Amino acid sequence: xxxxxxxxxxxxxxxxxxxxxxxxxxxxxxxxxxxxxxxxxxxxxxxxxxxxxxxxxxxxxxxxxxxxxxxxxxxxxxxxxxxxxxxxxxxxxxxxxxxxxxxxxxxxxxxxxxxxxxxxxxxxxxxxxxxxxxxxxxxxxxxxxxxxxxxxxxxxxxxxxxxxxxxxxxxxxxxxxxxxxxxxxxxxxxxxxxxxxxxxxxxxxxxxxxxxxxxxxxxxxxxxxxxxxxxxxxxxxxxxxxxxxxxxxxxxxxxxxxxxxxxxxxxxxxxxxxxxxxxxxxxxxxxxxxxxxxxxxxxxxxxxxxxxxxxxxxxxxxxxxxxxxxxxxxxxxxxxxxxxxxxxxxxxxxxxxxxxxxxxxxxxxxxxxxxxxxxxxxx
Amino acid sequence: xxxxxxxxxxxxxxxxxxxxxxxxxxxxxxxxxxxxxxxxxxxxxxxxxxxxxxxxxxxxxxxxxxxxxxxxxxxxxxxxxxxxxxxxxxxxxxxxxxxxxxxxxxxxxxxxxxxxxxxxxxxxxxxxxxxxxxxxxxxxxxxxxxxxxxxxxxxxxxxxxxxxxxxxxxxxxxxxxxxxxxxxxxxxxxxxxxxxxxxxxxxxxxxxxxxxxxxxxxxxxxxxxxxxxxxxxxxxxxxxxxxxxxxxxxxxxxxxxxxxxxxxxxxxxxxxxxxxxxxxxxxxxxxxxxxxxx
Numbered sequence: 001x002x003x004x005x006x007x008x009x010x011x012x013x014x015x016x017x018x019x020x021x022x023x024x025x026x027x028x029x030x031x032x033x034x035x036x037x038x039x040x041x042x043x044x045x046x047x048x049x050x051x052x053x054x055x056x057x058x059x060x061x062x063x064x065x066x067x068x069x070x071x072x073x074x075x076x077x078x079x080x081x082x083x084x085x086x087x088x089x090x091x092x093x094x095x096x097x098x099x100x101x102x103x104x105x106x107x108x109x110x111x112x113x114x115x116x117x118x119x120x121x122x123x124x125x126x127x128x129x130x131x132x133x134x135x136x137x138x139x140x141x142x143x144x145x146x147x148x149x150x151x152x153x154x155x156x157x158x159x160x161x162x163x164x165x166x167x168x169x170x171x172x173x174x175x176x177x178x179x180x181x182x183x184x185x186x187x188x189x190x191x192x193x194x195x196x197x198x199x200x201x202x203x204x205x206x207x208x209x210x211x212x213x214x215x216x217x218x219x220x221x222x223x224x225x226x227x228x229x230x231x232x233x234x235x236x237x238x239x240x241x242x243x244x245x246x247x248x249x250x251x252x253x254x255x256x257x258x259x260x261x262x263x264x265x266x267x268x269x270x271x272x273x274x275x276x277x278x279x280x281x282x283x284x285x286x287x288x289x290x291x292x293x294x295x296x297x298x299x300x301x302x303x304x305x306x307x308x309x310x311x312x313x314x315x316x317x318x319x320x321x322x323x324x325x326x327x328x329x330x331x332x333x334x335x336x337x338x339x340x341x342x343x344x345x346x347x348x349x350x351x352x353x354x355x356x357x358x359x360x361x362x363x364x365x366x367x368x369x370x371x372x373x374x375x376x377x378x379x
Numbered sequence: 380x381x382x383x384x385x386x387x388x389x390x391x392x393x394x395x396x397x398x399x400x401x402x403x404x405x406x407x408x409x410x411x412x413x414x415x416x417x418x419x420x421x422x423x424x425x426x427x428x429x430x431x432x433x434x435x436x437x438x439x440x441x442x443x444x445x446x447x448x449x450x451x452x453x454x455x456x457x458x459x460x461x462x463x464x465x466x467x468x469x470x471x472x473x474x475x476x477x478x479x480x481x482x483x484x485x486x487x488x489x490x491x492x493x494x495x496x497x498x499x500x501x502x503x504x505x506x507x508x509x510x511x512x513x514x515x516x517x518x519x520x521x522x523x524x525x526x527x528x529x530x531x532x533x534x535x536x537x538x539x540x541x542x543x544x545x546x547x548x549x550x551x552x553x554x555x556x557x558x559x560x561x562x563x564x565x566x567x568x569x570x571x572x573x574x575x576x577x578x579x580x581x582x583x584x585x586x587x588x589x590x591x592x593x594x595x596x597x598x599x600x601x602x603x604x605x606x607x608x609x610x611x612x613x614x615x616x617x618x619x620x621x622x623x624x625x626x627x628x629x630x631x632x633x634x635x636x637x638x639x640x641x642x643x644x645x646x647x648x649x650x651x652x653x654x655x656x657x658x659x660x661x662x663x664x665x666x667x668x669x670x671x672x673x
Contacts (some may be wrong), residue, residue: 074579106486108596108633111493111567126638143490186486212486213459213632243630258564258630259538259593262619263661266643269622270660278623280630311540313523314406336652343547344525364544365662 001210002049006089007224008188008206015179015243017190018174022091031072034090035065041093044071046085049229051124053057055081061093086228094204099192100159101125102173104180106187106211110140114181115147115173117155121192123139137365147177161193168201169193176203183221184214233296240292242281249274250375252297252306252335254290256281267364273372276303298333305374308339309364317341317349322358325356336374340367381513381558382578383476383570384452384505384532388517391450391474392414393457393465395427395437399480400456403521407454408433410524412517416444418453432522441472453509454478454519463488466503470496478519479505479569483629489567494568503569507632509561522559530555532668533579535572536591537564537598537631540620541661543591548665554672557585560628564631566595572602580610587613587671589664590655594620595634595641600649606651613671616650617658618643 005010009019020323021038022045025031035042042065046058053059058080062068068090078085099121116117118136120128128135137158141147149170156169172193179187190203215222227235237244243258249264251273255261258280265275277300281293297303310320320341328337341349353360361367390407394400395417405412408414408429417427417438425441438444440532441453453474457465462481469477470492477496484506496503504511510520514527521539526547535633536542539561546559560575572590579585588610592599599618606614621643624631636642650657656667 048538106490106566108566108598112490113487143487143494181487184485184487211486211632212628213483214487216483217460217485245624245627245629247624255540257538257540257543258634259536259541259591259619262593262623263541263544263617265623266619266621267660275622278629279626302454311543313526313540313543314403314521334430343543344523363662365660 001212001215001225003208003210003221004047004087004226005045005206006047007017008208009210011179011183012176012203012206014333015175017173017175017179018168018200019206020092020094020202020204022089022222024087024089025072026076026087028069028073028076029092031088032065032069035062035068038090038092042068042090043093044068044075045091046075046088047087048080048083048090049086049226050081050083053080056084071362094194095196097195097197099194101128101189101191102176102193102341103189103191104176104187107140111217112140112143113138114141115155117158120158124301125189125191125214138163141177149174164199165195165201172201172203183208184211184218185209186211189262196354232297235297237279240289240296242279242289242293242296244296245278246300247275247277249276251371252276252300252301252303253309254279254281254293254297254306255309256311260309260311264307264364267368268372271369273375276300287323287326287330290323291330294327294333294376298335299345303335304377305335305371306333306337307367307371308337309367310341310342312341312345312349316345317343318345318352321349321352325352338367338371338374340364380581381516382575382582383502383558384513384517384519386516387412388452388519389448389450390519391418391441391444391448391453393418393441393453393455393469395419395435395488396422397456401427403456404435405430406524407518410518412519415448418444430468441468445472445474450474452476452478452519454480456480459483459485462506463492464493465481465590466506466653467495470499470501471504474501476502476504478508478510479503480508480510480520482507484565486565486567489565493567493569504560505563505565505568507545508563508568509542510561511558513558515554515578517668520561523563526550527559528555530557531584531672532556533575533582533585533588534559534591535575535579535588536561537593537633538619540589544661545617545664548662549589549668552665553670554665554668557582564633566633572598573605576602576605576610576614580612585612586613587668589668590614590616592616592618592646593631593634594618594623594629594636594643595631597647599640603649603653603655606655613668614655615658615664615671616655617661617664618646618650
């Protein structure tokens with residue numbers, strides 16, 4: 001789960017990081033009164049879960065409160081990569097001398113939280129890694145000991161020459177690691193970490209993604225979820241315990257298992273169609289889950305046909321077939337449904353489905369081809 | 380022959396009294412797995428009643444279970460909040476293999492558990508995996524036993540049902556398996572493709588391997604290089620997620636394209652570049668294995 005800059009900054013402040021003050025506004029007038037309180041130039045920053053805010057015009061310098069109001073007016077409601085800006089952060093504009101990058105993420109290869117730091121701040125770190133790999137210093141944190149003081153110092157030393165800067169950055173890096181661990185993050189970054197003419201080191205931007213698996217034990221972070229950043233169907237799916245991602249195609253997919261669900265989407269494409277979604281209904285034959293899945297799929301007006309692809313392993317196919325029959329009886333569905341079931345007790349399952357008037361298949365290729373034809377109006 | 384588990388596997392089930400734990404313990408005993416102990420804190424001294432009159436003693440902790448029964452493998456059906464603790468306990472108990480079925484374990488918990496297990500030379504499979512089955516001798520986890528058969532193909536996969544799909548198709552045409560291993564869909568897993576490929580290469584009965592990957596990470600690319608450099612046996616590969624959008628988690632915590640890294644396209648290319656036959660569709664796997672064995 002991604003959280004907004006202002007929320008990540010709250011986590012930073014809780015860990016003691018030097019972050020300039022800031023407040024959020026949802027109207028232009030609010031932005032102006034916040035800017036008035038800060039009495040000086042401010043930055044007005046769009047709060048959206050997307051990179052490239054600056055390039056999209058979502059981050060603006062305002063010399064005074066009137067300008068802040070004007071920028072907030074323009075930014076609120078703006079569309080940035082398909083996301084509407086609902087909130088802006090207003091924060092005092094800092095004098096910037098240098099910009100560095102400090103990030104931590106869970107690295108698969110090291111199997112550990114891994115720091116990346118670079119004196120080339122303010123730009124996309126993937127780009128730095130590509131063009132100037134030597135400009136990045138990396139450190140995998142041994143999970144048995146956490147980040148050790150000399151390691152934080154070693155990272156800070158790569159960023160600065162000035163001892164005062166190194167000292168402050170060492171402390172900030174340790175605090176960033178604390179914020180990372182205490183938030184159950186999978187990624188966090190400060191970009192940029194600045195130095196000011198007065199000699200201060202400050203974190204003026206913040207990004208954080210939370211490991212979804214941590215949320216059960218961090219209710220204070222769950223409350224940071226911004227459901228306006230996702231389609232309502234995805235919110236509903238999460239509440240129903242289904243794993244769902246909305247896509248742009250017209251073949252609705254309802255599959256058990258994440259790998260099989262991806263393979264099914266790929267096969268839709270292979271046969272010339274476009275999948276409308278990723279959806280994993282899990283291993284149960286519970287009709288309630290099937291009902292929820294169908295409601296979510298049919299709430300997408302693009303869906304022209306629905307495809308079930310179920311592998312019955314431990315869950316027997318006949319149970320799943322009964323679940324589908326019961327579920328489809330409970331809601332009204334306007335688009336054709338084709339079903340493929342294979343595995344344990346598949347013959348029994350086909351009988352149940354055919355008796356209920358469904359086209360049932362045992363071959364994954366056959367059913368996907370059929371669904372693609374139906375969605376194209378050729379069935 | 381097989382890899383990682385066989386008829387000598389003596390299993391302890393962690394979380395044996397839970398809903399999933401008890402259901403799958405029944406299934407494993409039915410298949411013939413030697414389930415020698417169960418562990419549920421606070422329920423030590425009780426007995427788990429299995430099928431066919433099987434009686435499995437329950438212990439409070441892993442240490443007692445292993446000392447009393449000589450168990451060499453454990454399987455974890457413990458809920459996410461307690462799963463990493465159970466894995467740490469297992470890794471400290473003297474078993475050689477810990478199979479972690481649980482989905483939803485916090486990744487930082489797993490970073491610690493993997494480091495701890497590595498220090499002790501203990502193999503973790505998973506988490507968020509279906510486990511493994513060596514047809515005819517033992518199954519540990521949740522793979523459906525009805526779809527497997529004994530034979531010459533090794534199967535290794537990050538997925539559950541997609542693996543069953545491939546295995547079922549193999550079995551339907553008479554191609555049995557030495558061992559089918561699900562390594563799990565999480566970003567941090569204990570046993571990798573390369574670990575499984577190494578074991579399959581060394582297993583005398585395995586004549587060909589099916590490797591099923593998906594988007595996210597670079598394990599498949601590294602496995603592909605390993606296949607070319609170290610393996611004499613043919614490998615058939617499939618990658619799920621060609622239509623997955625970047626930046627979105629596709630069910631599995633590890634199935635996410637980060638930036639431009641971890642796409643299906645680059646994985647399939649790595650497979651092809653290193654001499655692995657790439658199945659475009661799951662249905663193509665069987666034919667490619669038949670060709671490889673011909």
